[in-house]
Amino acid sequence: MVHSVxxxxxxLIGTSIALALSAKKIAVELVDVDPVGLALACDLVGCVxxxxxxxxxxxxxxxxxxxxxxxxxxxxxxxxxxxxxxxKTEPVLKVKASSLPLNSFVGTHPMAGREVGGAESARGDLFxxxxxxxxxxxxxxxxxxxxxKDLISELGATVIEMDAxxxxxxxxxxxxxxxxxxxxxxxxxxxxxxxWLELAGAGLRDTTRxxxxxxxxxxxxxxxxxxxxxxxxxxxxxxxxEMIESLPDQEAIAAIIANGxxxxxxxxxxxxxxxxxxxxxPIVIDDKPGQLGAIFNECAAMSVNVExxxxxxxxxxxxxxxxxALSDDDAIKLSNHLSSIGWNVHPIRK
Amino acid sequence: MVHSVxxxxxxLIGTSIALALSAKKIAVELVDVDPVGLALACDLVGCVxxxxxxxxxxxxxxxxxxxxxxxxxxxxxxxxxxxxxxxKTEPVLKVKASSLPLNSFVGTHPMAGREVGGAESARGDLFxxxxxxxxxxxxxxxxxxxxxKDLISELGATVIEMDAxxxxxxxxxxxxxxxxxxxxxxxxxxxxxxxWLELAGAGLRDTTRxxxxxxxxxxxxxxxxxxxxxxxxxxxxxxxxEMIESLPDQEAIAAIIANGxxxxxxxxxxxxxxxxxxxxxPIVIDDKPGQLGAIFNECAAMSVNVExxxxxxxxxxxxxxxxxALSDDDAIKLSNHLSSIGWNVHPIRK
Numbered sequence: 001m002v003h004s005v006x007x008x009x010x011x012l013i014g015t016s017i018a019l020a021l022s023a024k025k026i027a028v029e030l031v032d033v034d035p036v037g038l039a040l041a042c043d044l045v046g047c048v049x050x051x052x053x054x055x056x057x058x059x060x061x062x063x064x065x066x067x068x069x070x071x072x073x074x075x076x077x078x079x080x081x082x083x084x085x086x087x088k089t090e091p092v093l094k095v096k097a098s099s100l101p102l103n104s105f106v107g108t109h110p111m112a113g114r115e116v117g118g119a120e121s122a123r124g125d126l127f128x129x130x131x132x133x134x135x136x137x138x139x140x141x142x143x144x145x146x147x148x149k150d151l152i153s154e155l156g157a158t159v160i161e162m163d164a165x166x167x168x169x170x171x172x173x174x175x176x177x178x179x180x181x182x183x184x185x186x187x188x189x190x191x192x193x194x195x196w197l198e199l200a201g202a203g204l205r206d207t208t209r210x211x212x213x214x215x216x217x218x219x220x221x222x223x224x225x226x227x228x229x230x231x232x233x234x235x236x237x238x239x240x241x242e243m244i245e246s247l248p249d250q251e252a253i254a255a256i257i258a259n260g261x262x263x264x265x266x267x268x269x270x271x272x273x274x275x276x277x278x279x280x281x282p283i284v285i286d287d288k289p290g291q292l293g294a295i296f297n298e299c300a301a302m303s304v305n306v307e308x309x310x311x312x313x314x315x316x317x318x319x320x321x322x323x324x325a326l327s328d329d330d331a332i333k334l335s336n337h338l339s340s341i342g343w344n345v346h347p348i349r350k
Numbered sequence: 351m352v353h354s355v356x357x358x359x360x361x362l363i364g365t366s367i368a369l370a371l372s373a374k375k376i377a378v379e380l381v382d383v384d385p386v387g388l389a390l391a392c393d394l395v396g397c398v399x400x401x402x403x404x405x406x407x408x409x410x411x412x413x414x415x416x417x418x419x420x421x422x423x424x425x426x427x428x429x430x431x432x433x434x435x436x437x438k439t440e441p442v443l444k445v446k447a448s449s450l451p452l453n454s455f456v457g458t459h460p461m462a463g464r465e466v467g468g469a470e471s472a473r474g475d476l477f478x479x480x481x482x483x484x485x486x487x488x489x490x491x492x493x494x495x496x497x498x499k500d501l502i503s504e505l506g507a508t509v510i511e512m513d514a515x516x517x518x519x520x521x522x523x524x525x526x527x528x529x530x531x532x533x534x535x536x537x538x539x540x541x542x543x544x545x546w547l548e549l550a551g552a553g554l555r556d557t558t559r560x561x562x563x564x565x566x567x568x569x570x571x572x573x574x575x576x577x578x579x580x581x582x583x584x585x586x587x588x589x590x591x592e593m594i595e596s597l598p599d600q601e602a603i604a605a606i607i608a609n610g611x612x613x614x615x616x617x618x619x620x621x622x623x624x625x626x627x628x629x630x631x632p633i634v635i636d637d638k639p640g641q642l643g644a645i646f647n648e649c650a651a652m653s654v655n656v657e658x659x660x661x662x663x664x665x666x667x668x669x670x671x672x673x674x675a676l677s678d679d680d681a682i683k684l685s686n687h688l689s690s691i692g693w694n695v696h697p698i699r700k
Contacts, residue, residue: 170546183610196520211614215607257565260533290650296643
């Protein structure tokens with residue numbers, strides 16, 4: 001179990017870690033170059049000074065990492081060190097270029113909400129039931145890895161271990177490429193008349209949702225993982241060219257859309273299980289308080305578990321279409337039940 | 351008010367129209383080249399034979415349109431005619447190439463659920479509170495346009511009028527381009543290890559949701575609107591090339607991500623109003639029946655209106671993160687209330 005921690009960087013991640021540790025009576029010190037942010041964080045956390053921390057966590061932007069590595073290593077050469085950056089190859093390169101020996105360092109990446117920022121958004125429960133990737137190197141001391149795993153367990157997260165290159169390849173595909181695709185798609189909406197945009201349905205909204213993300217965060221992530229991302233963007237570009245060439249040929253178009261459908265089906269369902277084909281139950285509700293609660297009460301009364309859900313609104317209307325993703329059995333049970341008590345249930349879709 | 355209708359094509363749209371009209375005691379005849387599908391549809395609807403229909407609705411795939419136009423016009427030269435295809439320029443070209451005079455024809459496109467198919471999925475309430483675009487030509491008789499508007503109003507939908515070229519340009523941008531982008535993105539998920547896919551979060555799921563759509567429907571839509579789509583795909587290709595070139599430059603990356611964020615912000619909020627910046631309230635719940643109902647009951651008790659919502663599951667965990675999109679005032683009110691009664695509410699995000 002970890003006893004004393006210093007966190008460098010009092011942003012969302014650093015302050016959230018500090019809050020969680022502080023609540024568990026683990027000694028935690030927060031430091032930051034910004035005295036205003038640090039004061040707020042320390043008010044929230046109730047920080048102490050830790051003279052010889054067992055574990056030092058780098059929770060700064062990537063660009064500040066080299067400097068804090070050097071500074072912290074010289075202050076505490078016997079500590080264990082970890083970072084929490086969204087890319088994992090580049091921090092290792094920075095450690096290699098520093099005085100800090102690689103055996104005392106373990107790279108990590110908590111898969112926690114990233115649209116938020118700043119100490120004011122910090123919460124001690126930010127990491128509860130989240131994945132937290134660790135990317136030890138062959139040089140990492142087993143005791144350093146064990147200490148980092150302890151820390152992550154204390155925070156309520158689940159450790160997933162892989163090497164740094166694998167991490168960067170994986171997140172390039174499941175996180176960075178979707179972000180870029182969504183941003184590029186949303187950028188096409190400039191210079192479109194408002195009247196056209198009012199025809200937008202759930203499809204456009206879903207595909208562009210993450211385009212709302214903050215460019216200050218993403219410029220660093222994308223830049224740091226550029227080698228992995230470049231290859232994927234070139235693949236996408238080739239597929240896009242093939243789509244353009246296929247426009248005159250219905251069967252070629254069908255093959256591309258089918259290929260996407262099969263790719264989509266590979267995304268696993270919740271609980272890390274196999275991908276599941278949910279049954280979708282659409283229900284038209286009045287768009288006013290109480291309707292959703294009433295539906296979910298019926299779900300609970302029937303012991304029906306809602307796997308996912310979406311709300312769609314028609315422009316100019318005061319109705320909403322809610323679509324519940326359910327198991328096959330639950331969908332039939334709930335559809336029959338809701339219909340029998342007068343809800344406006346639409347036909348089940350697979 | 352419309353008194354008698356013939357519908358050619360007993361699929362989802364045709365049968366749904368028939369069900370709604372039949373319930374209103376309007377005489378409706380369904381015809382279809384497939385006797386099995388037609389028999390099912392007529393069992394559902396209770397069809398009659400209509401010898402001289404006021405209105406004939408073409409609800410066939412686009413590829414069958416030329417033939418049914420010719421056949422139906424010769425049977426009923428005094429009727430008014432409309433179609434329900436997802437593209438609107440090509441049906442006009444087919445009418446122009448036929449014996450049917452353009453003044454008797456009005457193109458239309460109901461913005462109703464398209465993932466479903468077949469008479470067995472039909473519902474009389476499919477069009478309730480949906481938009482239904484009509485694209486009359488300058489030649490369309492005002493009486494023909496009025497009759498089509500009557501029909502749409504009878505079905506509970508809202509008429510939106512634009513010309514066919516404008517329709518095709520609009521749906522290319524708000525519907526067809528997002529579909530293609532989502533399909534191409536999802537196609538990149540082939541040959542990815544399962545372990546990597548288990549890191550997928552809400553971002554990947556949202557951006558690829560519509561990639562699950564049916565290629566049989568989409569090959570025809572994309573092919574028929576190829577001219578509009580080609581231009582948009584070339585724009586996207588140029589922007590993608592710019593992204594690849596920008597990878598070495600953080601500020602150039604930031605400009606692209608910011609451009610997407612600004613494009614995303616142009617999508618209007620519900621009820622056709624201005625785009626709204628919702629406040630997002632994340633809540634960690636146990637993933638079991640009853641939790642969602644309990645939350646929405648609290649929303650109703652506090653008169654809080656949920657504008658949108660999402661559920662995210664961590665792999666291997668039995669918790670779920672639900673995010674509610676709310677007005678600023680409602681978010682503060684609900685966050686304080688839920689926290690005070692012991693819910694695991696995370697900090698508000700803008």
